[in-house]
Amino acid sequence: MLDNMDVETIKKAVKIAKGKVLIEASGGVNLDNIREIALTCVDFISIGALTHSAKAVDISMKIREVLWVLVIRKQELILMRQKNL
Secondary structure (H helix, E strand, O other): OEEOOOHHHHHHHHHHHEOOEOOEEEOOOOOOOHHHHHOOOOOEEOOOHHHHOOOOOOOOOOOOOOOEEEEEEOOEEEEEEHHHO
């Protein structure tokens, strides 16, 4: 794990460790510098900006009564009312 390293330090670390261990660059990675970091040949890149900069979405988990179901019987698709099952 190469955390919060500048690109030159990442290059040096990759030169030492490549082929011996899997290398991940993390910390300080953003959409402006990810290409330059990728060119260092690290194996993985973690970019927190994808999650901590995402906007929140308000969703609901309300479940409504199921009236119809799609059933597979003898290789046929059958649409049935829930009470007929």
